[in-house]
Amino acid sequence: MTKGLLSRTWFVVSVLALTGLMAGVVAANVLVGRQGERYTASTTLAMLPGPQIPADQVAAFWEVLGRGQATRSAAIVLGDGRWLEGAAAAAEVPKGELALTSGAVVDTTLIDVTMTANTPGGAEAALQSVITEGAALAESVSGPYRLEPISSPAGSAQAMGPALVQVRGACAIAGLLIGAGAGFLLSRFARRAPSRAGEPHGARLPLAGTDPVDGSDVQNTHRRRAEVRIR
Incomplete structure (x- = not known):
């Protein structure tokens, strides 16, 4: 099970990191294109x-x-x-x-x-x-x-200013790190959600040091008291 969780985590992190990398390159092209060299x-x-x-x-x-x-x-x-x-x-x-x-x-x-x-x-x-x-x-x-x-x-x-290659590199690295971080946080949240959903809400648990009361024990106690009174 641990292996499956780890493999899913790395898959999500890799996909989002790659997405962030491509988004960074696109942002660099748009930025340089607007400013003009x-x-x-x-x-x-x-x-x-x-x-x-x-x-x-x-x-x-x-x-x-x-x-x-x-x-x-x-x-x-x-x-x-x-x-x-x-x-x-x-x-x-x-x-x-x-x-x-x-x-x-x-x-x-x-x-x-x-x-x-x-x-x-x-x-x-x-x-x-x-x-x-x-x-x-x-x-x-x-x-x-x-x-x-x-x-x-x-x-x-x-x-003048940084070359297009430098701008692309900086934006790509930034997108990669942001995507990887987002993927890690998303995977962590996804792992915690099922465990929280399985916990019973509002269930009453016995207090520490006490045993649950059995109905048969209560009936036996009443019978003993009745026998003592007859005698």
Whole structure:
């Protein structure tokens, strides 16, 4: 009997665990499908003294550049939203799909610029448009300096957030554990239900230390008392 109960328990647990596993995978697909994947392309620009600076003054301009004001000014210009209109046209995507960021790297003369879109190609094309259109203005507001690309936006796009495989794995494991737990609790409840149903309700049991009264003993007692009275 114990073997039968154990086999039924493991069967129920296995079935519900498998059901939870499949439900987790479906939930992961729905979750990722609703959110949609986003991709970020990036590029790094170096700010250098312009070619118009005399050779004997380059060191002084490097000293000024090291203070960071010129790179911060250029980063603000490159991160301005005015470039999104042309970037959206170049990438052939809606303007609202794009997100542009730009910032100077601390203690360097480097500037990091990123563009986020719904597709890798869209992010890279939009970022290239921003660099092409905004570099000249960024150089002009920074003084006698020029921007030199260190890395190209082409091929730089990467998916944001966890990959679909990771989301599926996490949801599948969660569904597996929830299903197995539910199966174990259901089997335990099912085993207890029949035993509770077999217990008599309202049955009167004799008190501890007492014996049930027999009707014949009562009659014999009355007869003895009657004989004593006659005598």
